[in-house]
Amino acid sequence: MTPHAPLPDHLRGQAFRVADCGLSARRRRGTDLRRPAYGTRLPAEVTDLASDLRARALMLPEGAVYSHVTVALLTKVPLPLRLAEAPAIHVTTPFGTRARRGRGVVGHQRQLAPEDRMTWSDVRCTSRGRMFCDLADLLSTAELVAVGDHLLRRWGAGRMRREIAAAIERYPRRQRRPMLRAVLARLDHRAESPKESELRVLLQDHGFEGFEVNGVIRDDDGGFVARGDLVLRALRIDVEYEGDHHRSPAQWRRDLQRRRRLEALGWVYLSVTQADLDDPAALLADLRAAILSQRARLARI
Numbered sequence: 001m002t003p004h005a006p007l008p009d010h011l012r013g014q015a016f017r018v019a020d021c022g023l024s025a026r027r028r029r030g031t032d033l034r035r036p037a038y039g040t041r042l043p044a045e046v047t048d049l050a051s052d053l054r055a056r057a058l059m060l061p062e063g064a065v066y067s068h069v070t071v072a073l074l075t076k077v078p079l080p081l082r083l084a085e086a087p088a089i090h091v092t093t094p095f096g097t098r099a100r101r102g103r104g105v106v107g108h109q110r111q112l113a114p115e116d117r118m119t120w121s122d123v124r125c126t127s128r129g130r131m132f133c134d135l136a137d138l139l140s141t142a143e144l145v146a147v148g149d150h151l152l153r154r155w156g157a158g159r160m161r162r163e164i165a166a167a168i169e170r171y172p173r174r175q176r177r178p179m180l181r182a183v184l185a186r187l188d189h190r191a192e193s194p195k196e197s198e199l200r201v202l203l204q205d206h207g208f209e210g211f212e213v214n215g216v217i218r219d220d221d222g223g224f225v226a227r228g229d230l231v232l233r234a235l236r237i238d239v240e241y242e243g244d245h246h247r248s249p250a251q252w253r254r255d256l257q258r259r260r261r262l263e264a265l266g267w268v269y270l271s272v273t274q275a276d277l278d279d280p281a282a283l284l285a286d287l288r289a290a291i292l293s294q295r296a297r298l299a300r301i
Contacts, residue, residue: 004027004031004032005027005028006042006164007023008022011023013043013046014042014043014054014058015036015040015041015042015051015054015055015058015086016038016040016041016058017039017040017058017059018039018040018041019039019219021041023183025170028041031044032044036051036052036055036056037055037056037059038059039058039059040055040056040058040059041055042055049073049074049166050074050120050121050123053066053070053074053089053121053123053125056089056120057124058275060091060093061093061097062097062098063093063094063097063112064091064092064093064094064097064100064124065091065092065112065117065124065125065126065188066089066090066091066092066123066124066125066126066129067090067091067092067108067125067126067130067134068090068092068106068108068126068131068134068135068137068138069083069084069088069090069135069138070087070089070090070091070125071090071120071125071126071128071131072131072135072147073087073273074120074121074123074125075120075128075131075162077147078132078146078147078150078194079139079143079147079152080139080143080194083138088104088106088108089104089105089106090105090106090108090134091105091106091107091108092107092109092110092112092126092134093107093108093109093265094109094110094111094112095109095110095111097109108134110134110172111172111208112126112130113170115127115166115170116129116130116167116168116170117130127163127167128151128155128160128163128164129160129163129164129165129166129167129168130167130168130170130171132144132147132148132151132164132180133145133164133167133168133171133176136179136183138174139181141201142197142198142201142202143194143198144183145183145186145197145198145201146191146194146195146197146198147186147194148160148164148184148186148187149187149188149189149194149197150156150191150197151164151190152187152188152189153189153190153191153192157189161187165181165184168180168181168184177282186201186204188213190213190214191213191214192214192272193241193243195241195243195274195277196213196214196229196230196241198277199229199230199241199272199277200213200230200237202277202280203239203284203287204231205241206280206284208287209258210232210234211230211231211232211239212230212231212232212233212283213229213231214229215226215227215228215231215233217233217238217262217267218233219261219265220265223287225258225261225262226238226258226261226262226266228240229241232291235268235290235291235294235295235298236265236266236267236268236294236298237267237268237270237272237287237290237291237294238262238267238268238269239270239272239287240269240270240271240272241272242271242272242273244273244274247287266297268290268293268294270283270286270287270290
C-alpha cells in the first residue's frame, strides 16, 4: 500500500473542511481520514464524540448549537438505552435559520437566550438547564427526574436547582413550564442511579411518601448496618433496586450479610428489579402488605 503523504501541520489531529483544506481529492480519500459529516474530515484515530461534534460544527450555520440527547451524551448524563445506544445528532438553530435535516440529524428551531448556551470541550451546545427542559420531549416523567437527580448530584444541588429553575422560566414553550416546575420539585440529589430515581417516582405516583433516599441504617448501639435506597425509617422498611449487573462472589456475600442483619433487627427488605418497574402491581401489593404488617408488629412492641 502506498503510504499517505503527511498532512500539513495546521490540519494534523483536528477536524477540517474539505472546501478550504487545500488537499487533493485523492488525499482526502485517504484511509487515515474519516468523514464525520459531509464536507469534513477528521483523522481516523480520533473517534470521541466531542471531536465528531467539533467536525460537524464546521458545517453548521451561525448561531446553531447542539442540544437534547447530544448534550446529555457529551456531558455524560445517563439516558435510557433507547436513546443512548443509537443516538441521532440534535441541532437547535435560531428562528430565521432553517432547521438542520439529514441522515442521523434531528433539527430544532427554537429561541435561545444567551444563558441557554454553553461551550463544553470546545463544542457549542445548550446549557445543562436548557437540556433538562428540552429532554422533556423525549423522556417520561420518571426518566426526566432521573436526569435531574444526576445533574443535582454531580454539579451541586443548590446551583443546579437555580440553573434549571431559571431555564424553565425562559423556556419559550410556556405550556410546558408547569410540568417542568413540577418535575423540578421532585428532584433529589441523594439518588445515586437512574433506576433508584425511577423507583422513587413510581412509588410516589402510587401514593407512597416519606422515603429517605439512601438513608443510613444503624443498629441499637449506633453501629452502621446499611445504606438503603429508599428507607421508611419509622416502619423499618428498606426498598432496594437490584440491577441486572453480575455481582462478584464477595459482593454477593456482603449483600446477603447486609440483608440478614437488617431482617434480624426487624426490618423488611424489599428487592426490586426492572421487571417490577415494567409491571409494578406485585411490588405495590407487597409494599402495602409490608406497611400494614410492620405497623401492627411495631404497635405490639
